Amino acid sequence: MQVIKFEFLKLLKKSRGWLGPILVFILIMIAYPLTVEVSDVELKQSFFSILWIAALLVIMLATEDIFLEDFNDGTLEQYAILQKNLSFIIGSKVFVYWLVIGVPISIIGTIFCVGTTSQTAFGYQILPVLLVSTYIFMNVFSFGNALSLTKGSVLGTLVTLPLLLPILIILGKVVVAINFDLNYSGFLLLLLGILSIIIMIIPMIISYIIRAHLE
Amino acid sequence: MFQVNRAYPYIFYLSLITYLLSIFWGLFLTPEDFVQGNSYRIIYLHVPASFISQSLYLAMAIASAVYLIWKVKLSVYLVRSIAPIGAVTTFIALISGSIWGIPTWGTWWVWDARIVSTLILFIMYLGLISLHDSFNNNEKADKFLSILVLVGSVNIPIIKMSVEWWSTLHQPASITLSEKPAIDLVMLYPLFGSIIGFTGLIACLVILSSKLQIIKREKNKSWVKDYV
Amino acid sequence: MFDIEFNSLAEALLMQSQNGQNHGIYVWSVVLIVILCISISFVFYKYKIKEISKKIK
Amino acid sequence: MNALVKAQNLSYKINDKKLFQGISFELLKGKALHIQGENGSGKTTLLRMVCGLTKPTKGDLITLTDKEVCFIGHKNAIKQYLNVEDNLALMNLNNHHDLQKYLSVFDLDKSLDINIANLSFGQQKKIALLRLFLNRSDLLILDEPCVGLDTNSQEILVDFLKKELANGKGIIYSSHIFLDFDSDSLGI
Numbered sequence: 001m002q003v004i005k006f007e008f009l010k011l012l013k014k015s016r017g018w019l020g021p022i023l024v025f026i027l028i029m030i031a032y033p034l035t036v037e038v039s040d041v042e043l044k045q046s047f048f049s050i051l052w053i054a055a056l057l058v059i060m061l062a063t064e065d066i067f068l069e070d071f072n073d074g075t076l077e078q079y080a081i082l083q084k085n086l087s088f089i090i091g092s093k094v095f096v097y098w099l100v101i102g103v104p105i106s107i108i109g110t111i112f113c114v115g116t117t118s119q120t121a122f123g124y125q126i127l128p129v130l131l132v133s134t135y136i137f138m139n140v141f142s143f144g145n146a147l148s149l150t151k152g153s154v155l156g157t158l159v160t161l162p163l164l165l166p167i168l169i170i171l172g173k174v175v176v177a178i179n180f181d182l183n184y185s186g187f188l189l190l191l192l193g194i195l196s197i198i199i200m201i202i203p204m205i206i207s208y209i210i211r212a213h214l215e
Numbered sequence: 216m217f218q219v220n221r222a223y224p225y226i227f228y229l230s231l232i233t234y235l236l237s238i239f240w241g242l243f244l245t246p247e248d249f250v251q252g253n254s255y256r257i258i259y260l261h262v263p264a265s266f267i268s269q270s271l272y273l274a275m276a277i278a279s280a281v282y283l284i285w286k287v288k289l290s291v292y293l294v295r296s297i298a299p300i301g302a303v304t305t306f307i308a309l310i311s312g313s314i315w316g317i318p319t320w321g322t323w324w325v326w327d328a329r330i331v332s333t334l335i336l337f338i339m340y341l342g343l344i345s346l347h348d349s350f351n352n353n354e355k356a357d358k359f360l361s362i363l364v365l366v367g368s369v370n371i372p373i374i375k376m377s378v379e380w381w382s383t384l385h386q387p388a389s390i391t392l393s394e395k396p397a398i399d400l401v402m403l404y405p406l407f408g409s410i411i412g413f414t415g416l417i418a419c420l421v422i423l424s425s426k427l428q429i430i431k432r433e434k435n436k437s438w439v440k441d442y443v
Numbered sequence: 444m445f446d447i448e449f450n451s452l453a454e455a456l457l458m459q460s461q462n463g464q465n466h467g468i469y470v471w472s473v474v475l476i477v478i479l480c481i482s483i484s485f486v487f488y489k490y491k492i493k494e495i496s497k498k499i500k
Numbered sequence: 501m502n503a504l505v506k507a508q509n510l511s512y513k514i515n516d517k518k519l520f521q522g523i524s525f526e527l528l529k530g531k532a533l534h535i536q537g538e539n540g541s542g543k544t545t546l547l548r549m550v551c552g553l554t555k556p557t558k559g560d561l562i563t564l565t566d567k568e569v570c571f572i573g574h575k576n577a578i579k580q581y582l583n584v585e586d587n588l589a590l591m592n593l594n595n596h597h598d599l600q601k602y603l604s605v606f607d608l609d610k611s612l613d614i615n616i617a618n619l620s621f622g623q624q625k626k627i628a629l630l631r632l633f634l635n636r637s638d639l640l641i642l643d644e645p646c647v648g649l650d651t652n653s654q655e656i657l658v659d660f661l662k663k664e665l666a667n668g669k670g671i672i673y674s675s676h677i678f679l680d681f682d683s684d685s686l687g688i
């Protein structure tokens with residue numbers, strides 16, 4: 001619990017770390033209707049693809065220095081020495097980032113979704129999907145940034161983005177399922193299953209990588 | 216390594232001859248396909264390449280697991296040397312596939328799951344190459360490379376299953392172990408031949424590439440100096 | 444089974460199909476690409492090994 | 501059993517370049533060990549090895565303490581954008597009974613609400629050293645603790661280390677500035 005509290009303190013005091021990505025997300029959601037002729041049909045057609053890609057890019061932006069700062073000022077090496085359970089710290093760090101950045105993005109995305117499609121029922125279905133998928137993105141991008149810790153975030157993103165493309169494909173299927181009233185909960189369960197595997201494994205992998213970095 | 220060296224010319228010439236003969240067979244001796252016309256002959260070049268590009272990733276995944284568990288240095292050299300070759304074969308598979316698409320589908324690119332996942336595989340190979348070139352500490356780079364290969368290996372079953380998941384233009388795999396082949400036997404023999412020959416050629420490339428890798432990494436050891 | 448499909452070299456190059464299209468250009472360009480890629484990789488690795496061996500000596 | 505660290509035949513190499521080789525030492529309770537060597541001889545690497553961050557290429561190293569190790573490295577592990585109080589909370593030191601004493605010794609008790617970024621290098625080092633002064637460990641590992649410290653603070657540091665030795669704790673440190681207390685030396 002204390003670890004989560006500390007991570008909250010660190011992230012909240014660094015406003016560019018969390019406010020920046022959320023504002024970028026809002027800006028993207030505002031900017032894209034300007035690029036299409038304002039007709040409802042076209043907006044609705046492209047809305048969800050913009051939503052997923054915006055969420056993906058913003059999470060990528062948000063995780064950019066999730067470990068870099070702690071690595072540079074030596075906090076990570078203190079963690080590695082003091083606590084045996086490094087992967088727990090990393091898991092809670094990712095969780096805090098998701099809570100502070102991923103959850104607001106999901107809620108804002110849902111609001112935009114309801115606003116564009118003018119169907120409140122869509123919102124109820126999209127919100128859980130957004131919550132789960134942003135958490136998955138958060139984990140995978142953290143992994144990428146841990147890999148390329150001192151080499152800039154471009155490399156890590158380049159290397160981990162391919163891993164996320166299957167998730168994007170599933171998200172596309174989810175939208176089709178919602179539109180045609182098909183098997184929506186099946187996809188949500190699939191995403192949840194992927195998420196549960198990821199939150200078990202990714203923190204362990206990241207802690208292994210970070211120990212290798214500290215060596 | 217010395218045994219491999221001695222066997223190398225045999226493997227090379229044997230697989231070269233097998234490959235060329237089966238390509239010849241496929242291009243000139245088999246009848247024309249009823250539906251696709253003569254363009255189907257690309258299958259003898261396309262299928263071996265796409266088969267190998269996936270198998271190479273599997274080999275890399277196994278080698279990196281071996282490295283992470285038992286710390287066998289040789290296996291991580293293998294991972295490093297396979298990555299560029301995998302990129303080349305995936306490139307061949309993509310290019311030959313899209314050229315084949317022009318006469319059969321009327322378009323050179325489709326957003327079909329299997330094609331896209333092959334493209335992802337290609338990008339992943341390139342990412343692996345860029346990752347291991349960007350670290351100055353070799354042992355660190357080895358570790359990260361093998362972790363990434365293992366994590367990336369979840370993509371391989373997705374490539375395999377994608378055709379069943381999304382039914383689109385791409386035909387399902389022509390050869391499966393369990394079912395009766397979907398194509399005529401006359402066309403199948405040269406296909407097998409070309410797969411075997413191509414595998415042999417790629418194996419030769421892997422041998423050369425890992426030889427380069429070993430010499431590069433162990434250049435201070437006395438046996439390498441004796442060898443060269 | 445072992446009948447040669449084409450009567451002349453020109454026919455083999457064109458590879459006219461039953462529907463009248465010439466598929467030769469596709470098939471032969473793929474053949475060319477494959478041969479180029481493979482042989483360039485062989486030459487590249489042979490050259491690199493020679494280069495590094497020289498350096499060590 | 502009053503040994504804290506036992507090291508036998510430690511070697512470390514990076515990219516086939518040997519850093520050091522065949523180092524053996526033993527640290528008893530109540531003793532200090534001064535690691536000496538030129539720049540780039542591997543002092544920091546050896547200290548990080550004792551902490552368990554770096555694994556030796558060859559050799560054995562055992563740390564016989566069930567408490568956490570206190571490590572002061574080149575990096576201060578303090579957050580630039582937080583104030584002193586929050587940083588102490590992050591280091592888990594804000595409830596320590598000796599906190600007020602050392603804050604006033606270091607003249608930091610009036611700058612609790614100042615952001616670290618506005619403090620000088622020496623003051624930042626002092627905050628990092630609070631981790632040492634308020635430690636809950638048996639084994640103290642100090643990598644160049646005196647960089648940026650004034651003479652007065654160095655004396656406080658030496659006095660504190662003497663007291664800790666008397667309490668039966670073990671110290672391993674590296675320093676180019678001479679610290680006047682009883683310690684064995686190990687050259688690498």
